[in-house]
Amino acid sequence: MKIERIEVIPYSIPYTHPLKFASGEVANADHVLVRVHTDDGVVGVADAPPRPYTYGETQESIGTIIEKTFAPQLTGLEIVDREQIHAVMRRTIHNQVAKGAVDIAVWDAIGKTLRTPVHKLLGGYTDRMRVSHMLGFRPAQELLDEALRFGEQYGITTFKLKVGRRPLSLDVEACHVLREGLGEDVELYLDANRGWTANEALEVLRRTEGLGLTMLEEPCDAKEALSRRRLVDKSPIPVVGDESVPTAGDASRELLSGGCNAICIKTARSGFTEATEILGLCTGLGVDVTMGNQIDTQIGSLATVTFGAAHEATSRRAGELSNFLDMADDLLADPLRIIDGTISVRDLPGVGAEIDEDKLAAYRLS
Structure with missing residues (x-):
């Protein structure tokens, strides 16, 4: 139940009409899909929504901080050792959305491993x-x-x-x-x-x-x-x-x-x-x-x-x-x-977010 690798996939899906508010406007979901892979074949999934006008994070920064900083340090840790995982991520300040996505993906992997809904x-x-x-x-x-x-x-x-x-x-x-x-x-x-x-x-x-x-x-x-x-x-x-x-x-x-x-x-x-x-x-x-x-x-x-x-x-x-x-x-x-x-809620192991791979292929940016 060790983290084998962490995958980040940027993608973009348009909104039918933009949501406008005091600090910004969103016309496209330019998000990052985060996948935590374990050595026994389980994959935990989460979504990271960049909000640069609020937290300073972008699609690019989320992908970079996870791939270049978090993933190398988290690889090899047990997915149930969440305190160790968070101790690693706390070494880097801010980047809350990137950290949140990794955390949810880890919880998803734990639920799937235990065959229990995360809720x-x-x-x-x-x-x-x-x-x-x-x-x-x-x-x-x-x-x-x-x-x-x-x-x-x-x-x-x-x-x-x-x-x-x-x-x-x-x-x-x-x-x-x-x-x-x-x-x-x-x-x-x-x-x-x-x-x-x-x-x-x-x-x-x-x-x-x-x-x-x-x-x-x-x-x-x-x-x-x-x-x-x-x-x-x-x-x-x-x-x-x-x-x-x-x-x-x-x-x-x-x-x-x-x-x-x-x-x-x-x-x-x-x-x-x-x-x-x-x-x-x-x-x-x-x-x-x-x-x-x-x-x-x-x-x-x-x-x-x-x-x-x-x-x-x-x-x-x-x-x-x-x-x-x-x-x-x-x-x-x-x-x-x-x-x-x-x-x-989804009465399924993990969070229950099964991804349509054809849609991911259509909307992914890299």
Whole structure:
């Protein structure tokens, strides 16, 4: 059960329409498929989504750091010796998405070796998660039309609205149009991707008072420490740390400094191992958590479901799982299905992400 080699495969799949938000825009899934091969023939799989405008990682940097730095040091280690594996990767700072993909692929290989679903190895709390859908920068009526369509077609009743635009009136209008058009039973929350200042965020909260918004995610840059703390103190809804909390240490800093009072966990940047550390920190402190989306493919969304469904705390809220629907295609041999607003885990050894090799051959870049 030793790591024999680690394979990285860059690929690109277009989106049917770009997702636009305060810190960037995604028109193509220029991702990296990561495969951990063991000496007994098991192959663990994970997807790495580069987000240079958030974490500084690119498709090229992820491939290089795994091939040139991690793989030579990890080859020969037992896949179950995860602490050794992480001790090796911790020698290199940052590169969270690359580390997260290696970690998920290792967990996948462990599950396949033990012939056990990873969601059961992680905790096995439930077998599905409710779905939240992200709405990007578009005119208010188009956002409402999209939300109504996803509600009718997939049974989704929770939506995250990407905000952080200037003028603020664009986002405020979208909040009012969505609430009026969707009714009170649909959950709405906001994600500004650091697009506002803390004081602008307070003004938006004032203008949207009474709309029943449930959370405000990453309203401003964490470097705006004093104003952000003031925002958290005055906000009537939880202020969620996301880009500012990629590691357990970052989550500790933001929570203890008052920079946020809820945490977004993303397996794409933390893998399953560090996500477990972050979750333990949050549950120990009594802090709410959400399962976020890094504009993931179906492979990445399946990883999110696997972790989120494994724990009680992460399954309380809808997870951001549906933006793969905006892709022109995907690599999973058995596509994910959203039924009655939920996605189920795969009751298969490992994570359950079987790759369609013909599609991989068609979309791979090298």
